[in-house]
Amino acid sequence: MGFQQGLTGLNASSKNLDVIGHNIANSQTVGFKASRTEFAEMVATAIGSAGGNNAGIGVQVDAIAQQFTQGNISITGNTMDVAINGNGFFQVRQPDGSMAYTRAGNFKLDDKGNVITNNLAQLMGYPVDPLTGQRSASSPIPMVFPTGAPIAAKQTDNIVVSMNLDARATDAAGSAGPPPIPATPRSAYGTSINVYDSQGVAVPVSLYFQKTATANTWDIYDKLDDPTATPPVVATPVGQLVFDGTGVLTSGSPLTLTVDPALTNPNNPPAPFPVTIDLSKATQFGTKFAVTELTQDGYTSGQLTGINISPDGTILTRYSNGVSRPEGQIALASFRNTQGLADVGNNLWMETFSSGQPIMGTPTNGNFGALRAGALEDSNVDLTAELVNMMTAQRAYQANAQTIKTQDQVLSTLVNLR
Template identity: 65%
Template sequence: MGFQQGISGLNAASKNLDVIGNNIANSGTVGFKASRAEFADLVASSMAGFSGGKSAGFGVETATISQQFSQGGLNMTGNGLDVAINGGGFFKLQLPDGSAAYTRAGNFKQDKTGDVVTNDGAHVMGYKVDPTTGIASSTTTPLSFPVGAPIPAKLTTSITATMNLDARANLAAGVPAAAGPPAVVAIPATPRSTYGTSVNVYDTQGVATPVNLYFAKKGPNEWEVFDKLDDATAVPPVVATSIGTVKFDNNGVYDPANAAITLTVKPASNPNSPPVADIAVALDLSSMTQFGAKFAVSDLQQDGFASGELKGINIGADGTIMASYSNGVTRAEAQIALTNFRNPQGLTAVGSNNWVESGDSGVPVDGKAGSGSFGTLRAGALEESNVDLTAELVNMMTAQRSYQANAQTIKTQDQVMSTLVNLR
């Protein structure tokens, strides 16, 4: 027995206690991954010239500190910017110095400029979504949402109406009485406002202008469309003209052969000079029906909106960030990016819940939540540390006994050496 074995054992036990203590200290750290000390024996036969099987060994060394990337529990917080990864992958960050880092801690914040950041100021990366097409970009950029300025208004270009026109309705012009034979009972004209609805459209400055739509039955399965009523009080009197015709088949289904209808809306409610240009709005009536039921408007939508302030965001399981604005618009603005590695245990921990790429981890592979090997995201939740406190406390007692035992070997060796020195 030599002092070297005991000293190496003390060092190994001390390193083990360091790792266990670090795990216990971070048991409440969001996204923390536990580590374990892994040891290897030292054999001195090749140095001392001993043949195999006759060496007592030279002690122990710390082979590596291995990170354990098992899934941590999910803690529901209710905070909209808290995000947990359930499965594989890391959030991609851009550190203040511009370098890339990766984390499992999703306790994000929004700073005064609208950027989504971590507690130490790193920017969270994602894919921007085109608000017009709804398609996400293929390159990652720092996530940011407008907090100091409203989103710009959008010009209305189309109106989509879903409604039912009563198939039992009489002709709008009415039927005059006839003496016959056979006698015909007079049917009064139907007021044009009987089958009408309205919707606001928006000009380039986001000022709303109401648009009225009226439907008057012209003949069997045929209706005329108007955007105004007659005005007998005007001088001269105004007689509204039809802006189009809608026909249905014998089953009450919209006839796809109908000609397209375009409204020309004058934004009369906008007082600016020079006046804002007239709005050309395509009217989509393809979802209309003519059944024997009461006139009913099921849905009436247009694609414009006024300017609006950001009110809140909601994050989906695939990382899509839906932003809600004060003008009633809810749209996809971005998608959180995830990154994975061939060997996550090869990542280098740099503190602040972050890891960076190393030669052992492999190159980073960007992707989106729910695809391939990437896990899904849970908004309003955080991934807890995967440290098992009970196991760590047991490991600590074992490491303590190991330290005491190695100290005892040194003490025993000292007693042996003292006996040899005191021989007479």
């Protein structure tokens, strides 16, 4: 026995204690992955020596391998916190432009609308067309949201109306009888909604439905008569709804109206624009007049008020004008060999030749995990196991120190022989 074996054992045990201490120190670090020390024996062999006759010269640290097991997911309630439940890494662009990867989803918004980590790396994702919800690029880019300037207004293109017109209604013009039937005011069957021009200014649109003398037929007006005007205004129908004997609409939808923004926008208003009105859900049944749906697709400008992240990584932004729309989709990366990733600190890993290039995708697609908003992935360090490992490493260190002490005593005995 020589000093070499005990010395290598001390070095290996010391390194093992370093790794265990690092794990324990990061037991509360978001997205941290514990490491373990892997040892290998050291053997000095000579050419031609017989096998089995070499006692070996000690131990060496063969590898410090990180364990990429899933950590527990803890609910935080912070909408910018995101946890990955399953496979994948967030891709982030560091301030120097290099790409890195992390499991820590404690993101924040800076004053420019960038989604960043604590060390100012930008979260990467796919841009999405907010109007169609479709991805507009195939490569990830930094996620940026309009926090400083409001989103632009959107001009109304479509109105959807769902309603029931009373099948018991008589001719709006009335009759002399017998018995006499009074005229029905045009306003008796009417509704209105605000639409928006290209500057985001609201313009009211009114719809009035007037029963005609023809069975199951209703004229549509966009205004009332005004006998007090000079000259008096007499409204003309802008469309007509026709129902069959079962109350189902047979014609009259869609209807196109021309909206004049000058009615409410005096400051160089946009030109009049067409609005398509979908009346296909209109019915004529024997119940009172009721509007059950009245929506339009325009809006005024608005400031960012909040962000929601769905399990598939789609980022929905909420604005002060009541609009919620997709602005992007978080990208995830996976690697052929996660053990080959280089740990560079700050909860970040970088690709290496051993790890292979990243395979990019989106949450819930393929083998990628789902995202959990308002939650974080905890460190996967098992404190109980680490404390047991620490005691074992301590005993190993003491035992190796004892071999050196014993060798010293043997050597001393030899030197003192007379």
